[in-house]
Amino acid sequence: MNKTLLKVTTRSGWLVWTIFLAIMLMYKVIIISMFDPDDIESIMAMLEVMPSELVAGMGFAEIGATLTSFIAGYFYNFLAIMFPLIFCIIMGNRLVAAHVDSGSMAYLLATPNSRIKIIVTQAFFFLSSIVLLFVVISLAGILISESFFPGLLEIKPYLMLNLATTLIIFTVSGICFFFSSLFNTTGYSLALGGGIPVLFFVFNMVANMGDEFAWLGYFTVFSLFNPLDIISGDFSILSSLVLPLIITLLLYGGSIIVFDRRSLPL
Amino acid sequence: MSIIQVQDLTLTYKSGKGIFDVSFTVQEGECFGYLGPNGAGKTTTIRQLMGFTNADHGNCRIAGRDTRKNAAEIQNTIGYLPEEMSFFPGMTGSKFLKFMQDMRKTGGNSRLQELVELFELNTDIKIRRMSKGMRQKVGLITAFMHDPDIYILDEPTSGLDPLMQRKFINLVLEEKKRGKTILLSSHRFDELELTADRAGIIRSGRLVTVEDINSLKASRQKTFRVTVKTENDLTRLQNSKLQISSVRDKQVEVVVSGNINQFIKLLAECDISGLDIISQDLEEVFMKYYGKEADFDEQNIT
Numbered sequence: 001m002n003k004t005l006l007k008v009t010t011r012s013g014w015l016v017w018t019i020f021l022a023i024m025l026m027y028k029v030i031i032i033s034m035f036d037p038d039d040i041e042s043i044m045a046m047l048e049v050m051p052s053e054l055v056a057g058m059g060f061a062e063i064g065a066t067l068t069s070f071i072a073g074y075f076y077n078f079l080a081i082m083f084p085l086i087f088c089i090i091m092g093n094r095l096v097a098a099h100v101d102s103g104s105m106a107y108l109l110a111t112p113n114s115r116i117k118i119i120v121t122q123a124f125f126f127l128s129s130i131v132l133l134f135v136v137i138s139l140a141g142i143l144i145s146e147s148f149f150p151g152l153l154e155i156k157p158y159l160m161l162n163l164a165t166t167l168i169i170f171t172v173s174g175i176c177f178f179f180s181s182l183f184n185t186t187g188y189s190l191a192l193g194g195g196i197p198v199l200f201f202v203f204n205m206v207a208n209m210g211d212e213f214a215w216l217g218y219f220t221v222f223s224l225f226n227p228l229d230i231i232s233g234d235f236s237i238l239s240s241l242v243l244p245l246i247i248t249l250l251l252y253g254g255s256i257i258v259f260d261r262r263s264l265p266l
Numbered sequence: 267m268s269i270i271q272v273q274d275l276t277l278t279y280k281s282g283k284g285i286f287d288v289s290f291t292v293q294e295g296e297c298f299g300y301l302g303p304n305g306a307g308k309t310t311t312i313r314q315l316m317g318f319t320n321a322d323h324g325n326c327r328i329a330g331r332d333t334r335k336n337a338a339e340i341q342n343t344i345g346y347l348p349e350e351m352s353f354f355p356g357m358t359g360s361k362f363l364k365f366m367q368d369m370r371k372t373g374g375n376s377r378l379q380e381l382v383e384l385f386e387l388n389t390d391i392k393i394r395r396m397s398k399g400m401r402q403k404v405g406l407i408t409a410f411m412h413d414p415d416i417y418i419l420d421e422p423t424s425g426l427d428p429l430m431q432r433k434f435i436n437l438v439l440e441e442k443k444r445g446k447t448i449l450l451s452s453h454r455f456d457e458l459e460l461t462a463d464r465a466g467i468i469r470s471g472r473l474v475t476v477e478d479i480n481s482l483k484a485s486r487q488k489t490f491r492v493t494v495k496t497e498n499d500l501t502r503l504q505n506s507k508l509q510i511s512s513v514r515d516k517q518v519e520v521v522v523s524g525n526i527n528q529f530i531k532l533l534a535e536c537d538i539s540g541l542d543i544i545s546q547d548l549e550e551v552f553m554k555y556y557g558k559e560a561d562f563d564e565q566n567i568t
Contacts, residue, residue, distance in 0.1 A: 002369070004365065004368040004369050005369065008354070008365060012354075012356065102352045103348065103350050103352030104352050104353055104354055106316070106318065106348050106352070107348075107353060107354075107366065107408070108369070109316070109317070109318065109337065109341075110316060110341055110344070110346045110348075111341055111342075111366065111369035111370045112338050112339065112341045112342045112370060112371070113338055113341075113369060114338035115337075115338075117338070261320075262320070263318070263319040263320040264319065265318075265319075266313060266316075266318045266348070
């Protein structure tokens with residue numbers, strides 16, 4: 001790890017991070033304020049107007065009547081994946097491939113810092129930015145819930161849900177980071193590092209729509225992530241927490257090895 | 267003692283281009299010119315010296331250490347100027363220089379200030395808004411500011427105006443006096459002749475020769491464009507033993523290699539209205555040095 005580089009990377013990344021945080025906070029406030037404990041049926045009625053496949057695709061089908069499951073269904077099933085996913089695509093590409101593509105990596109490597117040190121610094125920034133994003137999001141969620149509906153949020157399952165979301169986004173960031181480390185140009189880095197997570201996301205939506213396409217669930221990491229199961233306590237720690245973490249570690253480990261060994265066009 | 271060692275270095279790109287079995291050494295305190303036309307493989311060699319690329323075979327050593335495997339350890343002894351200036355565009359010049367100092371963990375602003383003043387650079391401007399020449403200055407200051415023992419400079423004078431080029435040459439000569447080892451690449455011979463002790467000539471990825479700079483100089487020919495006032499003088503020039511490459515109106519182009527005195531004596535007898543030296547590109551140096559193109563290629567293969 002190199003503190004000087006970390007500072008510079010942070011300075012160039014904080015704006016994007018803040019924008020994504022702001023969008024997500026906005027949605028979180030809207031969704032929590034939409035919850036009406038006395039009239040959950042009216043929302044259900046609203047959903048019935050929309051095509052049932054679409055509602056199922058976005059994971060809104062089995063939304064329970066509690067505030068916690070309401071947030072899990074409306075926010076964590078869709079928005080809490082989609083926005084961080086875009087953040088990961090943008091940031092992952094910037095952290096390595098953009099430096100190689102533009103040539104500024106030559107300056108970083110012309111200092112007495114090994115490639116491993118440089119890339120570990122970038123990876124550290126990436127993972128911490130995601131952790132920080134969800135720390136703020138989950139704390140804000142508690143504050144907002146308490147101010148609108150004191151005492152209704154089940155804190156423990158809610159925090160577990162945030163942990164699981166963080167880990168599945170870790171996995172997404174690992175995919176982006178890996179292709180960013182592997183390719184010389186931002187074009188390829190974005191095509192695969194962005195394309196694969198987006199494909200996973202789409203597969204997951206389609207798989208949720210109905211039994212006909214349920215098999216697509218085998219081809220996406222998001223099958224490991226089921227917010228409503230986590231809220232209800234009916235989930236396996238292995239597949240929801242441990243597996244995403246292992247995939248993440250493998251992807252980041254692979255990124256470091258690939259970047260250290262390959263020829264750079266600088 | 268040889269500081270920079272390139273041994274049997276081969277690195278092929280997918281296009282089939284690259285460098286092939288390049289070997290040379292640069293001694294301590296020596297200034298080595300790496301000369302070749304664009305695309306000959308100068309930058310490819312230098313990238314390997316910086317540890318950016320994986321060679322097909324062969325290796326490079328700097329101060330005895332492998333430049334790929336031990337890249338990080340040797341960087342602070344090297345002042346590197348890349349061919350293309352691509353910094354962190356959002357930073358100002360001074361922020362970038364400070365950033366590089368911190369990355370190297372080398373403090374001390376006196377050398378940095380000296381260089382900023384020498385090159386008359388305004389460091390408050392964002393690099394994104396800098397002209398090519400200004401960026402080149404930032405690159406040069408980055409290469410020189412930590413007072414390294416070895417300089418690896420890729421096309422160092424590109425984008426600099428003549429005044430700055432002179433300042434740069436003086437800086438290189440000063441560093442040479444201080445015992446520094448310098449490798450600088452160029453596609454122009456005249457850029458090297460003031461600074462280099464020896465030059466390696468590379469073409470199409472193959473190192474053609476490594477020569478003392480003075481013998482390269484001697485083998486170099488110059489073309490003068492002479493404008494005469496009268497037809498009489500024109501015939502006089504044409505009838506002389508001088509090698510005439512072209513005649514247009516009253517302009518004669520004369521190729522001079524060894525017979526400079528004869529040329530000047532003859533000129534003194536004529537009524538001259540103009541005299542220009544036509545700068546000679548590297549291809550011509552090659553032509554003179556190797557005779558015909560075909561010979562040159564054969565020499566490469568064998």
